[in-house]
Amino acid sequence: MTPALLPTSIVGSLPKPSWLAEPETLWSPWKLEGAALIEGKQDAMRIAVQEQTRRGIDIIGDGEQTRQHFVTTFIEHLDGVDFAQRRTVRIRDRYDASVPTVVGAVHRERPVFVDDAAFLRASTDRPIKWTLPGPMTMVDTLYDAHYRSREKLAWEFATILNQEARELEAAGVDIIQFDEPAFNVFLDEVKDWGVAALERACEGLRAETAVHICYGYGIKANTDWKATLGSQWRHYEESFPLLQRSAVDIVSLECHHSRVPLELVELVRGKKVMLGAIDVADTTVETPEEVADTLRRALAYVDADKLVPSTNCGMAPFPREVALRKLSALSAGAAILREELADARV
Template sequence: MSTTVKKLLPTSTAGSLPKPSWLAEPEKLWSPWKLQEEGLIEGKQDALRLSLQEQQHAGIDIVSDGEQTRQHFVTTFIEHLEGVDFENRKTVKIRDRYDASVPSVIGAVARRQPVFVDDAKFLRQQTNQPIKWALPGPMTMIDTLYDAHYKSREKLAWEFAKILNQEARELEAAGVDIIQFDEPAFNVFFDEVNDWGVATLEKAIEGLKCETAVHICYGYGIKANTDWKKTLGSEWRQYEEAFPKLQKSAIDIVSLECQNSHVPMDLIELIRGKKVMVGAIDVATNTIETPEEVANTLRKALQFVDADKLYPCTNCGMAPLSRNVARGKLSALSAGAEIVRKELSK
């Protein structure tokens, strides 16, 4: 385990970074692998090293694997579980927004072996920096498959929460400093969030001593998501529904989307006391932010979160972007954080 973050405004990413073109087709979600067997294992490790190097080169403080070893932030985890059939796919509407061909739950779900633990150990060997590892949250997992067995979103969520907890404990033992659960579904299914969503998340973090985070965003910069955002009007108040419950929860960090979004910054007041990863990089555009634009977003957030609890971050993952654009955005994030750091130290 590395030392905890001492630096003010430590930067990190929400999760995925673009994959090299020799590993998978770029700028595409669910892109198939271009390598096989031994070559694929080696290729994924090379991509992970490269992703780490690009984060370090850009000055990112809390580094990750850039999700280089997984095809998709949710389904890759589910693929490794028992009780899920990937041959028998069904088309479902994800987050009430777009159709996707997803696996089916055909029996009791179980985790027989670790999913990302070897990858986490490999990343830990490469760096002394704090590392963050992303896992899909229980609600977002159930929203990304077809359930023919439990026939209850809540029942399946509790089963996934137990499985995630097993994985999270092993990731912690492998030296991960922050375990993040991705829950974009929290911005959609408000009743479920309050009925059992936050509770299943707490089950997933049970017994962990490392820091824990929940990432709630408005999704990748894909057309289905950007179209949905256009329907949300001038104020995006979805966070208002989940934040009061999260403020009382045991989660340490809440990660949210602020850059170019219509989220009223004062909503952050609802999670006062938590650390906040403020998304200061828009992942739905190829335009690279200026350091000053990043700094401006952070200054606004500082009205509602104490400086020692603010972690500059990206809005969401950057898998669908080109590597060049992603590099530029990471550098802008670091430079923008540095501007505000200097202002705070005066």
């Protein structure tokens, strides 16, 4: 049974098994091919579901076991993008990467993740969440030689994402999450068209929608960037008021061990808040009381019935045992606070 208060959730990735991809390596190539790869991905998803269930996670994700990269795995299934034609671009103004090129009108011929989502749905009776890349983050992970406009390309991607999201909903997905780490970088674009494009991706959905905005995996490029941000990270101050007025149901943010002032959560009052209470940049495993303390302090700015304890971001680069122990800490910390809230009502 999913608890009425403080249902826990992962944000995105979990470590992949060593027989599927290189451990502790982001975006590692697959070790299997063909039918063996399909079977291996399904086996990895089964493990991810089982471990989340054993560790007390209430809203189950696939752990991105079927995806090599959280953005490009979706893009590689679209027409109009040439993966052989590579260009080097600056990703989120932080690091250089070789990326595919948009060479024509982008188009989705067939569903990308729907079969995988249906497999996840059949693997658990708990609520499930599926993650998709957000339009702005997709734009920032390509070289555009066709539209020559970040905004135009974002709107095209938003329409494609909406098509995919509607089919994920039909496959039984309860929450569809759009990952938009670019929202913490391109603040003017967020205001000009970023939130509007995100709403287009969510249009007409009955499933709950979420947007995840974080400061990235614990890789050197991200930790070096964070070191330049000063004593307070106030980027959410720009996007949260816009999201509070948007049609998006849930706002997911990085919190634990970050320099985000907790009072910024007040800016999305009325929305559900998926609050990151597990650090993904440090292998030290939080204690349940540390998790409970992060969540407890957040209750000054979000109602308990709208708080969803989660991780700051994905945990793919961690040793598997570290990630699993962090999941246990998340659920145990939520349980502490859940009990406190129950006692306060007596």
